[in-house]
Amino acid sequence: MAPPRVPVIAVDGISPFHLSVPSLVWGGESPAGEIEPWPIRVAALRAGTLRTSADFDIDVKHGLEAVRGADVVVVPWWGEPECAAPDELSIALRDARDDGAELLGLCLGAFPLADSGVLDGRSATTHWKWADVFRERFPLVALAPDELYVDEGPIITGAGATAGIDACLHLLARRQGQRVANRVARRIVAAPHRAGGQAQFIERAIPETGGDPLADVMRWSAANLEADLSIDTLAARAHLSRSSFTRAFRAHTGTTVARWVLEQRLGAARELLESTTLPIDAVAATAGFGGTALFRQHFGRAFGATPSQYRAAFRTR
Template sequence: MASAPRRRSVAIAATDGMLHFELALAQEVFGSAPAALPGPWYDLTVCGARAVRVGRFLLEPDRGLDGLAEADTVIVPALADVDEEPPAELVAAVRAAYEAGAVVASLCTGVFALAAAGLLDGLRATTHWAHTDELAARHPRVEVDPDVLYVDNGRVLTSAGKAAAMDLCLHLVRRDHGSAVANVVARRLVVPPHREGGQAQFVSTPVPARDGHPLAELLPWVMGRLDRPLTVEDLARRAHMSSRHLARHFRAVTGTTPLQWLLAQRIRRAQELLESTDDSVETIAAAAGMGTATTLRRHFQRTVGVPPDTYRRTFRG
């Protein structure tokens, strides 16, 4: 029988000059429980030193910034003015929350508060591509990656802007509640259920409307055959194009290579089966096209961060 995850507390750090889109996005994801949830949702609190100006709105926090240190997860939304240093009281509160054991995640330019708190020294981090040079210049000890949607360092996570902030929030839901619940939240919000953090921020050709791109028929065909040992050559033959031409279209449509995309879909399939079935790891490896349990464990550990058995115990009793 599936075991319900424990109720986790999420605190959103609020200060003057934050962008309302990212703040509202975090409130929507963590503050609204999906229908028929098999367990408790998050306890959401907005923490600020005082009433704060967010865009055109005045927001009254639920409690002071000291409340961040009592949360399991702290979300720092985007700061509108990155030319100025983040407020010292915000930086101190974020640092205290991390030292108290919280997971700390920044959305877009909220990364400047994490960097000022010293939480990113020696770690990879990202932000909106328009501000990555500024982040690198002001915080040379941070390994700034301008080409990804989000970076998960375990207890410190950073995202690029706007849509990538949604990707990171859904990634956190997936870490806490599993893929099935994250997919329900994504469907409610009418957004893609999962985009890999390593996907490029900027895709040279915008993703076309459904059925309007060269891979529209290929991708569903692959998804229906994940249990098979597909190669890039198999995909190219199915799409009636050369491997090089296929790779170019994959980069334009998905922001990644055919092999990386295929591996990501296999891992996702394995996650779903680990959460929803009692099948052995060997059986799941075959169903996800990994061949053997050893191969699945190697790729799963590297991608998800824990072995399949540990992942299953997290979401199932």
């Protein structure tokens, strides 16, 4: 399968970090990286020189004609979220959507996607500081301001800065499998998978070394997914009351215990489906789902495919 063609839309004043995120995750590496590089073109409303938020300019060789025939279109940032995007950009985004392209609006890049109307009736997220402006401007979009990224099928929106890496890794996993995305994450020294439902702002990261009871419990849980990972069991391992444990867990991770455990189990199941020939019932048991019916239900809801369909798509990649 040929790698997708990806135009990344740049605007005047863009942050070099935001602009570089798609290339960081999907682009070429020297020495060779973990995937065949996706052909990425930087495009603007019109070809020419753009200033960045840093002390240098960039020469953009492509205008919006680069969007035609694209497989993935990324808007990584936007400089004027309080103002409507130009009609020419809105038309290009709608045309790309209609032609079957996947659209990513990262950070304030969700604003021009919403301006184009492609998010009407869908859920989306953006940087938390601009949530009120987004709600006011786009009442037809269901804003999820606390989430790192929101997957709405052909359209993905991500929150600020590093959440763009999470959204790009998520799309990579969707197209080429979780194992590939995990290898790329390891190369760029990023978390292999942060669930989209994780909060944008959390108290602090989970420590990598021992000494923190909650971190120790999370590491044990990830290594023992087939065990009883109920709140009461985990709270007891952390030597905390149920209420104290759930409060501490939310403060540390920005999500609930149940949602975190489910994401760990789904991630493990994806890897097993991609890398082993274990029967589906064995995958369900090893990943901690117990019954196959429950596993199929959660897997289908999360990935829009049965475990067998997922394996057929990614087992040989």
